[in-house]
Amino acid sequence: MRDEPGHPPRIRRGWDCRRRRAGDRLLPAPGTKEKQPFFPNAYLRITPDDKITVVVARSEMGQGVRTALPMILAEELEADWKQIEIEQAGASTFFGDQTTGGSASVRTCWDPMRRAGATAREMLLSAAALTWDVPRSACAAQTGGVTHPASGRRLSYGDLVNRASTLPIPADVPLKQSKDYKIVGQRLRRLDSAAKVEGKAVFGIDHRLPGMKYAVLARCPVIAGKASGFDDKESRKVAGVSHVGKIGDSAVVVVADRVWGAIEGRRVLDVTWDEGPNKDLNTAAVMASLKQGAAKKGANLYSAGEPTKVSGRRVSAEYWLPFMAHAPMEPGNCTADYRGTACELWAPTQVPQDCRDSVATALGLDPDRVKVNVTLMGGGFGRRLEHDYAVEAALVSKAIRAPVKVLWTREDDMRFSTYRPASLHQLSAALDGSGFPAGLTHRIISPSISGQKGQPVPNGVDPDLPDEAGPVYGIANYLIEYVMTETPVPLGWMRSVYALQAGFALESFMDELAVAAGKDPFEYRLHLLAKDQDLVYFSTTWKTARMRGVLQLAAERAGWDKPLPAGRYRGIACFGCFSSYVAEVVEITMENDQPRVHRVVAAFDCGQVVNPGILEQQMEGGIIYALANALRAKITIEKGRVVQGNFDDYAPLRMEEMPAVEVYAVPSQEAPTGIGEPPVPPLAPALCNAIYAATKKRIRTLPILNS
Amino acid sequence: MADITLRINGSEKKVTVPPATPLLWVLRETLGLTGTKFGCGAGLCGACTVHVDGNAIRSCSIPLTQVAGKSVTTIEGLSASAGLAADQLHILQAAWIAEDVPQCGYCQTGQIMSAAALLKKNPHPTDEHITQAMNGNLCRCGTYERIRKAIHRAADAADSGVKLSSAEFPEQAVGGGAR
Numbered sequence: 001m002r003d004e005p006g007h008p009p010r011i012r013r014g015w016d017c018r019r020r021r022a023g024d025r026l027l028p029a030p031g032t033k034e035k036q037p038f039f040p041n042a043y044l045r046i047t048p049d050d051k052i053t054v055v056v057a058r059s060e061m062g063q064g065v066r067t068a069l070p071m072i073l074a075e076e077l078e079a080d081w082k083q084i085e086i087e088q089a090g091a092s093t094f095f096g097d098q099t100t101g102g103s104a105s106v107r108t109c110w111d112p113m114r115r116a117g118a119t120a121r122e123m124l125l126s127a128a129a130l131t132w133d134v135p136r137s138a139c140a141a142q143t144g145g146v147t148h149p150a151s152g153r154r155l156s157y158g159d160l161v162n163r164a165s166t167l168p169i170p171a172d173v174p175l176k177q178s179k180d181y182k183i184v185g186q187r188l189r190r191l192d193s194a195a196k197v198e199g200k201a202v203f204g205i206d207h208r209l210p211g212m213k214y215a216v217l218a219r220c221p222v223i224a225g226k227a228s229g230f231d232d233k234e235s236r237k238v239a240g241v242s243h244v245g246k247i248g249d250s251a252v253v254v255v256a257d258r259v260w261g262a263i264e265g266r267r268v269l270d271v272t273w274d275e276g277p278n279k280d281l282n283t284a285a286v287m288a289s290l291k292q293g294a295a296k297k298g299a300n301l302y303s304a305g306e307p308t309k310v311s312g313r314r315v316s317a318e319y320w321l322p323f324m325a326h327a328p329m330e331p332g333n334c335t336a337d338y339r340g341t342a343c344e345l346w347a348p349t350q351v352p353q354d355c356r357d358s359v360a361t362a363l364g365l366d367p368d369r370v371k372v373n374v375t376l377m378g379g380g381f382g383r384r385l386e387h388d389y390a391v392e393a394a395l396v397s398k399a400i401r402a403p404v405k406v407l408w409t410r411e412d413d414m415r416f417s418t419y420r421p422a423s424l425h426q427l428s429a430a431l432d433g434s435g436f437p438a439g440l441t442h443r444i445i446s447p448s449i450s451g452q453k454g455q456p457v458p459n460g461v462d463p464d465l466p467d468e469a470g471p472v473y474g475i476a477n478y479l480i481e482y483v484m485t486e487t488p489v490p491l492g493w494m495r496s497v498y499a500l501q502a503g504f505a506l507e508s509f510m511d512e513l514a515v516a517a518g519k520d521p522f523e524y525r526l527h528l529l530a531k532d533q534d535l536v537y538f539s540t541t542w543k544t545a546r547m548r549g550v551l552q553l554a555a556e557r558a559g560w561d562k563p564l565p566a567g568r569y570r571g572i573a574c575f576g577c578f579s580s581y582v583a584e585v586v587e588i589t590m591e592n593d594q595p596r597v598h599r600v601v602a603a604f605d606c607g608q609v610v611n612p613g614i615l616e617q618q619m620e621g622g623i624i625y626a627l628a629n630a631l632r633a634k635i636t637i638e639k640g641r642v643v644q645g646n647f648d649d650y651a652p653l654r655m656e657e658m659p660a661v662e663v664y665a666v667p668s669q670e671a672p673t674g675i676g677e678p679p680v681p682p683l684a685p686a687l688c689n690a691i692y693a694a695t696k697k698r699i700r701t702l703p704i705l706n707s
Numbered sequence: 708m709a710d711i712t713l714r715i716n717g718s719e720k721k722v723t724v725p726p727a728t729p730l731l732w733v734l735r736e737t738l739g740l741t742g743t744k745f746g747c748g749a750g751l752c753g754a755c756t757v758h759v760d761g762n763a764i765r766s767c768s769i770p771l772t773q774v775a776g777k778s779v780t781t782i783e784g785l786s787a788s789a790g791l792a793a794d795q796l797h798i799l800q801a802a803w804i805a806e807d808v809p810q811c812g813y814c815q816t817g818q819i820m821s822a823a824a825l826l827k828k829n830p831h832p833t834d835e836h837i838t839q840a841m842n843g844n845l846c847r848c849g850t851y852e853r854i855r856k857a858i859h860r861a862a863d864a865a866d867s868g869v870k871l872s873s874a875e876f877p878e879q880a881v882g883g884g885a886r
Contacts (some may be wrong), residue, residue, distance in 0.1 A: 062811030062848050189807065196812030197800040199742020199782035203813060206741035214736075239708060239725050258736050260728045329746050329754060329813040329847050378744070378813025379847050410747040613807050617848075621810055624849025647751040647845060655841045655851040 038161035040123055040169050042094040043073060043116040050144065050158035052083045057095035058105040059350050060088070060192065061328075061380035062621070063676045064614035065105045067190045069113055071610055072106070075183040076117030076176055079157070080144035086191060091352035091372035100350040101385050101493060102467060103578035103674025106610055110672055118173040120164075127163035128155050178608060178669040187613040192376070204348025204375040205333045209403040212335065213242065214259040215396045216266050216407055217251040219416050222275040222640035223488050226250045234268035241265040243400050253396050259407055278488050278640035283422075286487055286637065287320065290424040293445045298481030299460035301444075301469055302537050305477030310439030312430035315516050319427070319505040320701040323419040323635035325650060326494050330378020332408035336393035342369040343397065347390050348377040355390035362391045363398060370394075381625070382493040386418055414650055415642040418492025419635050421446045425505030430477075435517025436528065439477035442506055444469060446498070448484045449491040460484055466538035468499035468577045472506060473525075474533035474544050489637060495625055496680035499577035503681025504630075504688075504702065507573035511689040512698065521689060522555045522572050540579055546605050547574055549666050550583040553603035557664055558585035568598070571689025573682040578674030581605040581666075584623070584682040587659075588690045594705065595691050597627060597659040602679060604663065607670035615675055619663040622679030628653045630684035632703050711775045715740070716784025722771070730774055731755045731766040734781055742782035742816045746845070753844030756817035757781050758788070763824035763840075782816040785823060799823055802861035803854075810848035818844045822858050831862055 039045035045053050054070040070084050089095060096108075121141050128146035129136040132153060140147050145156040178184075195201040220226055230252045232244035240261030247253045254265035335346040336359075343363055349355050352372040360367040377384060393406040408416070423446035429437040448462040457463065465482055496503075514524035529548040534541045551574045555561075564570060567589050574583035587599040600623050609615050632651055636643045644650040688699040709726040712719060715738060722737050729748075734740045734757070743766055746754030750768040757766045758780040780788045785797045796804070799819050809815045818841065825832055825840035832840065837858050846854070 062809075064810075189804070190809070192812065193804045193807065193809050194796075194800075196809040196815055197803045197819060198796070199740075199816045201812055202741070203744075205745060206735075208739070208741075258724070258728070258732060260725065260732045264725075264727075327847060329744070329752070329811065329845065331745065377811060379811045381847070407745075410749070410752075617807060617810055617850075620852070621849040624851070625847065646749050647747050648749070652845050652847055653849070653851075654843075654845065655855070656838050658851045658855075661852065 038120070038165045040120045041116045042092075043113060044077070044120055046120065046157050046161050048158045048161055050083055050156050051085060052077070052079050052144070052157070053085050053087050055087045055089050057089040057092065057098050058109065059100040059352070059374050059377060059380070059384075061100065061350065061377035061384070063105070063618060064190055064611065065100070066192050067188065068106055068610045068614055069109050070191070071183050071188060072110060072113040073117040075181055076114045077121050078141040078143065079117075081183055081188060083144050088374050090374050091356040098352055099354075099385070100380070101382060103580070103676040103678065106672045107579070107674060114175050115173060118175055119170060122170050122173045123164045123167050124157055124160045126167055127160040131155065131160070131163055184608065184610050186611065188611055190614065201376055203330055203378050204335070204346060205330055205378070205407065207335050207346040207375055207405070209335060209337060212403045212405055213255050213257065213400060214262045214407060215253050215255045215404050216259075216262045216409065216412070217247060217253045217392060218266050218269055218271050219412070220250045220273050220275070221415070222273065223278045223281065223490065223637070225276040225278070225640070226274040227252050227271050228274040229272040231270040234270070235265040238265040238268065244269065245399055247392060247395050247399070251392075253399070255396065255400055255404065262407070263409065275640060281488060281640040282638050283636045286422055286489060289485055289487065290422065290445050293483050293485035294424060294426060294443065296483050298443055298483040300479070301461065301465055301482050302471050302478065302480040304475070305439070307439035307441050307477035307479045310430040310477045312432050312438050313516070314428065314430055315513055316426070316428040317509055317512055317700060319425040319508060321423045321501045321504065322633070322702060323422045323489060324494060324629055324633040325414055325417045325419055325635050325644070326379075326381040326383035326492070327414065327647075327650060327652065328377070328379030328381055328383055331410055331413040332383070332389045333406060334389040334393035335403065335405045336390070336397040337403035338363065338394060338397035338401070341365070342371070343394050344371045344373070345390055345393065346373045346375055348375045348384060349387065349390065350377075350380050350382070350384040351387055355387045358387045358391050359394040363394055381495045382497070383417060385493050410647070411645040414645050418490045420494035420500070421449060421487070421491050423501045425501065427505060427509040429509070429513055431513065431517060435513070435519060436524075437475050437513060440475045441479045441481070442502070443481045443483060444498070444502060445483040445485060446501065447487045447491060449493055449497070451484060452486070452491050457484065462498070464493065464497045466540070468497050469502040470537035470540060470542050470576060471535045472542070472547060472575060473528040474531060474535060475528065495622070496577060496677040499575065499677065499681040500626070500629065500684065503573070503575035503577070504684045507575060507682060507685035508688055508698070508700065511571065511685065511692060515692070522551070522560050525551055525572070525574065542576055546581045546666070547576060547583075550574060550581045550603040550605050553664055553666060554583035554585050554601050557603065557662060558587070558601040560585065569690050569694035571686045571691070571693055573686035573689060575681040577678050577681060580673040580675065580678040582678045582682050584686045586683065586686040586690045588687065588694060590691070590694045595687065595694075597657070597687065599660045599662070600683070601662045602664070603666065604675070604678070605666040605668060606675050606678070607668045607672045609665055610672055612665065615665060616663045618675045619679045620661045622677065623661050623683055624653055624658070626680040626683035627659070627687070629680070630687055630702060631705050634703050634706055709772070711771050713771075713774050713776065714778040716780060717787060724771060726772045727770045729767050730757070730769050730771055730779070733771050734766060740781050740783050744813055744817060746814065746817075751845070752814070753821060754814045754817040756820040756844065758820060758824055761824065761827060763821045782820060785819065797823065798865055799826070799857065799861045802857040802864065805860060806853045806857040808850050808853040808857050810850060814844060814846045815850075818846065818854055822854070822861070825858070826862060826865070830865060832858065
């Protein structure tokens with residue numbers, strides 16, 4: 001049995017989740033009599049009634065894994081897609097790291113899902129050949145059954161499960177070639193749409209248990225402050241309030257029969273806060289710390305030639321980015337049921353194993369005694385890579401000895417989030433006689449998300465940067481550096497992580513260079529990508545040919561060579577992250593000194609496309625998310641407190657602001673790469689480059705509407 | 708505590724709750740109708756949209772006392788409110804599937820309720836009408852343009868008298884375990 005992903009995803013975790021534990025069985029043991037299902041591996045079981053259940057060991061937050069991953073398995077299995085049902089895996093030891101992040105689900109599940117399907121197919125073929133006593137080579141697997149064309153006989157997979165279950169599991173199996181794909185690459189409908197439009201889909205917030213209580217927490221409003229005491233006299237008067245007590249050092253929980261009771265109980269709760277060391281912290285001080293950090297020597301991320309020794313016309317610029325909040329539509333929540341020696345959770349989480357292990361630590365239980373069920377998520381965007389909600393729910397359930405749902409209000413979600421790090425980028429280039437960069441340096445000055453969480457930062461390189469801050473162009477003398485700074489503001493991984501910042505800075509700067517050279521920004525980039533080069537950046541080899549491909553495709557579809565109507569302007573940018581290549585063209589008008597985005601044309605190279613419909617959704621979603629980030633997203637700190645609280649002062653995009661979004665994929669049979677995050681980084685620079693084209697004003701600080 | 712009677716999806720329901728409780732929490736907790744979502748608690752996002760006497764309202768921001776005696780329709784009762792059988796999708800729900808609107812799906816029930824109120828008043832909305840009616844419903848997955856297309860599709864389909872059930876989406880009808 002092979003159940004470890006072929007390419008381990010990056011590890012975001014402080015502990016080894018791969019250890020196996022006795023008793024952790026997702027599926028019945030082989031030979032279990034009742035239904036006699038056939039399950040050659042942990043991803044799959046087939047029952048005699050021809051039901052094929054595919055276990056999805058990643059979390060669904062809208063990105064389509066509950067459809068895309070089964071498609072990969074069904075392809076190799078030669079299943080009839082109509083037979084497929086899915087089962088969501090909770091925290092397990094069968095599937096390696098189950099973290100859903102880093103645009104890695106298809107990347108890391110591609111090989112294991114294919115092998116899982118192919119292994120079953122080969123065993124079912126053997127079972128049929130034995131049943132008919134014919135050579136295996138005379139049989140064919142197709143559409144959920146095995147046929148013997150010479151005799152016209154057919155047995156469905158359901159017919160074959162008993163025999164197949166007795167056969168040895170082959171160690172090595174042939175995999176299909178992409179030209180033979182029937183399911184992968186098809187625009188199949190998502191399996192989860194009907195439940196979602198009918199209101200039947202169960203998100204974390206919807207899960208209910210008999211006798212369940214509801215809880216909200218009053219958390220210290222000042223970063224890293226503590227609760228030194230509380231008076232719950234008024235809270236106890238609120239109907240249904242049954243418990244008020246401290247949870248950890250910095251929070252007081254109010255538990256009630258109903259959410260509204262808990263919210264009302266918290267409103268009248270009087271907590272004395274020890275505001276601690278950050279009570280005077282503000283945004284200006286954070287930004288100043290970045291500037292101070294810039295004086296430090298950085299860690300080398302990428303280096304070619306000797307950029308500091310190149311002479312030529314010098315162009316330099318600094319770019320600033322703020323803290324941002326994920327703000328998924330479903331606020332934080334988790335349901336927990338503590339039973340003395342065990343705890344079960346229903347968590348909308350991107351990290352079921354982290355939830356299991358951190359809850360076990362918090363409760364003093366062995367991880368085997370913590371069961372984590374993964375629910376649907378109303379968006380994640382990285383916020384649910386944390387496990388704070390799970391630990392809170394478990395501690396509250398333990399405190400009250402009853403099942404409980406901990407709910408975060410929108411204000412809780414906004415003010416006690418983990419934020420995209422604020423960062424400073426210093427870029428400098430020496431231009432040759434033709435105006436192209438003979439040398440380029442890019443210094444990224446930012447606190448480290450992993451570093452703040454106490455995870456390893458080997459050689460001063462934040463472990464996410466290898467996915468997100470690579471070179472785009474084959475410039476002969478090129479240096480990318482990272483300077484790690486510190487901040488007390490809690491940091492988290494937000495959609496595209498450092499790539500939004502790195503891409504904004506680099507691709508805004510390339511536009512500045514094109515302007516300095518007096519050249520068209522598309523032609524300028526094309527020239528720098530003209531030569532086929534392999535740019536080796538940590539474990540990724542960025543190919544200028546593939547970047548050139550998306551740049552040309554975006555420009556062609558946008559009609560870059562054709563004039564725009566009067567008053568319309570456009571900008572272009574390209575960037576790669578999570579092994580995918582994206583170029584975007586943004587068309588705007590300016591109205592009252594503000595940009596109005598009318599059209600975004602995006603071209604994408606993510607290798608083999610598993611489901612073009614889902615790819616388009618992710619591209620559209622990523623672009624709109626990026627547009628909201630670019631225009632308005634900004635979390636500020638005053639007196640140690642996060643200022644923004646709800647969708648009025650941290651405003652996502654609304655329908656009236658929507659551009660038309662067009663998405664084009666470069667056809668490819670390369671192994672699939674990420675699609676959830678790569679659409680994000682090119683948007684802000686393409687937009688700011690369009691604003692420059694319109695106004696000759698260069699925006700070097702995000703968000704645009706605050707600069 | 709107060710005893711309040713209201714009409715939910717066609718049935719009389721008497722609930723006993725603190726009178727200031729927003730309708731949202733009564734729907735979700737007391738009545739178990741969890742298709743209506745909590746997003747912001749301040750009438751800013753529309754995830755909690757239901758119909759009260761046919762009008763789209765934000766159930767997070769209306770105390771239960773204000774809907775006493777009124778008729779409330781939630782996503783669970785939308786098909787029935789249009790005279791359809793329980794296994795039939797409302798034409799908007801079908802259009803939502805046809806346009807592959809949902810990603811995370813959390814806001815979509817509220818979106819559909821806003822759209823249904825719009826179509827009831829204005830069966831042939833223009834793009835501007837749709838923007839006006841839908842602008843209060845937030846979506847972080849960026850599905851707005853598909854929502855716009857789905858509303859146009861539903862309006863067009865309603866014209867031709869199409870009734871849709873989930874069986875008309877064969878690829879969709881499978882995968883019952885996907886919940």
